Amino acid sequence: MSTLPYTIEELITVVLAKSFKDGEVGFTGLATGGAAALYITGIPLAAMEFARQTHAPNLTILLAGWSINPVFSEIRELPSAEFDSGLQNLPCEAQMETYPGPYAVRRGDVDFGFGSGVQVDRAGNINSTCVGDFNKPKVRLVGSILLPEHMTCFRREYIMMPHHEVRSFVEKVDYVSGVGYPGGDAGRQALGLTMGGPEWIVTPKCIFEFDRAAGQARLRSIHPGIDPHDVLNSTGFAIDTDGIPTTQAPTTEELAILRRKVDPHHALIPHGGE
């Protein structure tokens, strides 16, 4: 990527930002350190703030679910924990002190969120609970956390996968922590799921979208400089790379907004150029 005038994180940030509509509400957790944190916190925050600074001034950011519309121009680095006093003092517009609070997840107040897991499958199911059989797991992980809500109560979910490898892009997840489109839209309906579902799967190599009638992930775009064979060889379920467009690169003007206005202290994502 060193030949490109932007980082992969900048590329993804701007593409995500353009998919948000004015007036929407976006939810993200707070993770720090490492690629996973970048994909579920840093990039989502940069994308939401980019949208606010450009076409979506009325977008609401729910940082860590409870710090509402943080003021990034005053933030030099993100606190490292969701409920330490550091985040209590983070400049923002409002704070949610109690659950139930000022927004109602199950009524559909959250338009979109960002989730991840160790596995995602062709139908868009994600797994953060275990590898192998649930009753005798090879690896027991943290559990479902809020992913069931992300994938059914939020109106759409961006699945953020920091590592695009065969072992994490599987035919069928070992445990469904968050439900995708098993049996397509009709399958979701039959399960009683009336709202939400995964919108995209975002990786360092490409972006997937969903054929919702068929309940299958398909490529939406491949990032600049990435060989389609690399995407094929990294994905553990069948995909078609023919005729897939290249992910739209950010313009010089967009990069300037991102670097100077959205993330002036480089607290959210790595930046290139300049």
Place this chain on the structure above:
Amino acid sequence: MGRTSKLTSLQEAAAIVKDGQRLTLGGFAIYQRPMAFARELVRQGRRDLTIVGVVNAIEADLLIGAGCVSRIETSYVGLEKFGLARNFRRAAEAGTLDTVDYPELIAWDRFRASQEGIPFWPCTFLGGSGIVEYNKDIVPFDCPVTGARLWAVPPAAPDVVVVHAVMGDEYGNVAFHDRKMLPQSVDITHTRSCDTIIVTVEKIVSGREMRKRPDLVEIPALRTTHIVEVPFGAHPTSLLGIYDCDEDAFRDYATASGTPETFADYLDSTVHPPGGHAGYLEALGVERLLALRNVELPA
């Protein structure tokens, strides 16, 4: 006849929890956990507990690693930025721990069901999830009003709830900080979900002192069964507004929990030495504890 004092020693309070009971330890993730109480349960060799929680971390992992727990019902067990909960992971993989998974909001709502005394909490969004595939305590039913598929989630129904808070009086009135966050909010819900409530506090103050800010008393005496003075009772987790997370202690814990052998050494050197909680604090040392304090200018 004078009013009854509910002041209790840490040992006596921990002895209220019996083998095989359903126990809720307050706080949320790696914040404000009643760690001194959990360590006392380890010293007393409690067995076969069921941990009922919302988002669990070091307090559960410690008890699991010490062999006190046979079942856990929650949405998460991990150490956040300090990594996986390794005793939990080992026990789940070995099949010695029954893991019962719930979604995060529903795990919280289970305590609201207990608070309201209702037999289940209705959930709309569980179709297709591993949670209903493997958690047979959740029962599907058709909504009597709309006919839609719903799931009946059992109440948390803890036998004992333990939370750690800032201050209280001997009668069991317990005050929280004016500015709360979700870990304090979940503690308020916890203490309204059960009839046996043990509160450990940083400091016991007079009833007169407490009456200066009755609006901050989130746990009135009528709810509290026992109150225990335990300074630095949440260490190594943080207590909002009073002290920060001891990150070095967390990292030591994470490393020690890497194998059963190193964890046994950890328990021997950190939890079991004589002197109980006072001995634990003494071993940490005054300088280290003072450095964790939140110090603010008076308002």
